[in-house]
Amino acid sequence: MALLGASGVAGLTALILLLVEAASVLLPADLKFGIVFDAGSSHTSLFLYQWPADKENGTGVVSQALACQVEGPGISSYASDPAQAGESLQGCLEEALVLIPEAQRRKTPTFLGATAGMRLLRQKNSSQARDIFAAVTQVLGRSPVDFWGAELLAGQDEGAFGWITVNYGLGMLVKYSFTGEWIRPPEETLVGALDMGGASTQITFVPGGPISDKSTQADFRLYGSDYSVYTHSYLCFGRDQMLSRLLIGLVQAFSNFYYTFHFLNLTSGQPLSTANATIWEFCQRSWKLVEASYPGQDRWLRDYCASGLYILTLLRDGYGFSEETWPTIQFRKQADGIDIGWTLGYMLNLTGMIPAEAPAQWRAQSHSIWVATVVFLVLTLVTVLGAASVQLFWVQD
Template sequence: MRRSNVRSANRKRNGNMDAMKLQFRQSTPHRLNLFPRNSKQTFPTSSRLNIVIYASVAISAALFCYVFYKAMGDWSSEKRKFGIVIDGGSTGTRVHVFDYVVKAGVSEFNFRDKGLVSMRVNPGLSSYADDPDKAGRSLERLIEFGKKIVPEELWGETEVRLMATAGLRMLNLSVQDRILDSCRRILRSSTFKFQDSWASVITGTDEGIYAWVVANYALGVLGGDPSNTTGIIELGGASAQVTFVSSEPMPPEFSHVVKVGNASYNLYSHSLLHYGQNVAFDILQESLGSTHSQSVTRTTTQTERVNDPCTPKGYVHLKAPSGSSTQNSIHPAGNFSECRSAALTLLQKGKEECVYQHCHIGSTFTPKLEGSFLATENFFHTSKFFGLNSKGRYISDMMRAGKKFCEDDWLNLRSMYHTLDEEDLMRYCFSSAYIVAFLHDSLGIAMDDERITIANQVRDIPLDWALGAFILQNTQDHPSWINIYVMSDSSRLIAFLIIFVLLMAGAWSLSKWRKPQVKTIYDLEKGKYIISRVNRYS
């Protein structure tokens, strides 16, 4: 009986434990169920979300491929373009109309044939100093000329820029602003693409750098080894510029780094305002009446007389120098050596104020000249008049030709060059002497130095600083394919990019929303981890 009772008790105990085990097993699926909904409810929802995500990614990828294809097509296609630069010089205003193509994101220029056409009007913008409001009207003929060259459908995308030089730099700022404002009004109404900041007075340094750029572009060395470049010396009407690659340490105000492609050039560039040929001649004429002038010899008679060594004998001056305080008469002396000395005195004025190691002209720092040089503008025009070779012993040839001209009789000269304006003809005596004083006596270039080449163009490309400005504006920063597309069709690209971003953001949000939020708990009773889902909104 006792054993039977024990067995019975054991059976009851075992039965209760089995019931507990069974109850535990029945509750286990509930505790381990990660998703309270049955699989029939969950599966379709998950599939739909996956379809939406995949569709969003596919559409975004398709849009991106389309944009890329269009951009690459625009990048590799050839597009014809035009550009206009107006050079506001001291003696006249000239418009340059450029016809070029952009291919594979790179501008290709043709400054020969019809790739560059120009037109000039006189006088220069600085002549409107007394009536600045009329300056803009002088541009009207130039604008109409540009419209004849640029197809009408391209007017709205063709940029026009006005860059004024030494003539305006010599005026006070208020007059400069009034002249520029007058020009801006005309340019804004031109139907060409224009911004007010595109009409400005450029520095003489920039003018020199632009001239250096076009010179080396024409020589085919721009973008290459700096040691293979050629310097440039310009002699304009109101200023002169000297620009070249220098290896010498320079004060920061004279050192300028220009980057073209992968090449970097450390340039010395400086503009010598008031040292242009025409202004220097005017200063010399004014100094003739000064008792302190070191450039002339004065002989006082009953009517005060001033000797002018830079004018051939026999020439009759129509007016007395403005610097004279009494009624003077000028006596043409026609002496090349004295004219050269007078020119050198002008070039060395202020040299005593030099604070640098080298001051070849006035108080301006000038490093030692390195490499070969092109001499342009009035160097070229004077050489052409005298029929000198562009290469060789240029300075010594100029000195001989100038000496012969200055010391000849005016009547004989007038007969030989009867087609020229008399005042223009007379000035060649000063021009020749000034060039020798500038290159040899000031810059220290030897008389027989063959590094100097006189040129107004190289390989049929004009050595005009405006071309250099245009080259730098279009080649310094080569845009990538995406920038090309942005510039050519920005509104469409922006719309595609917005859609692309929205679709990708939507796909990311959906993927985050459908991902369950879970927590992991270690069950001590079972000795294992249990994963359960957490309501994301709780």
């Protein structure tokens, strides 16, 4: 009886420790996912994003989980075979699905935004553009995701979402402080965004005064703050379109500001005079010397002179950058590990439409209390086994 009494006391003590000393803690929030297809003029890219389900002040703190370039040209190139435009997306979509838990796939918003290439096709042949969108919708609509649609993205939206991406990646919209809190940096730190694709170029910034032409204004609410930006898109002034007018074939649509100036080694903050001299010096070389200096780069080599001069002219004469303001331009491909473009800005804006989820709660104990609880549970087990063995001994005797 003494052993049974001791086991009862030890078990009761362990139970009290479990119930009285336990505290409620918040478990890490589940992750949500989103997929955005950037259907550009000469290629399509898929971006998979993720963010904690509880969000921060109404907006997700989004990170890039995957960037996948779709094989083949842009979807506008499939005017004669629209079905292939949809099928071309399958490979990258399957890569993204591998990273999304199966239970989350039906809750993953998926969107395809087509930019200047499809804008030009719609102007030339609206029925072909409709057929391509229908084919894309059919493929993505039957995939195991929450398909939000395939649409033609307005040039102003492309520029505005790109502005969000740049400022988010640079930590200008929200930043995690040393005190463990999310804070909003001063508005004076916001930067403007320039983007050049294959068929259009965009400029977006926060103006110093009111915007008189409301068609060039975009408004956002992100992380509890309101933003109003000036944005304008120039169709047919992208790199491919410009070079096409010079009778040079080109099928590249990346962020051409960065790639051209990176090739010319002009992305380190050099002054305008250096950029001007470097581009002209390169353009004045003989073709044989250029080929010998850059072996293995024949595919794009012939275009860097024309595109370099075009970017220089656009920034200096078109947008008005001078010797004094030129050093403020940063030529980047990524910001904080995030590809610069309109897709992340779209996803950040989209998270505001998705309800936040409260983090789950759990009962937890300190390490010392947990150790004491385990000790008393072990004592309970030992005394119970001891009492059982003594009783068995008496019965056998």
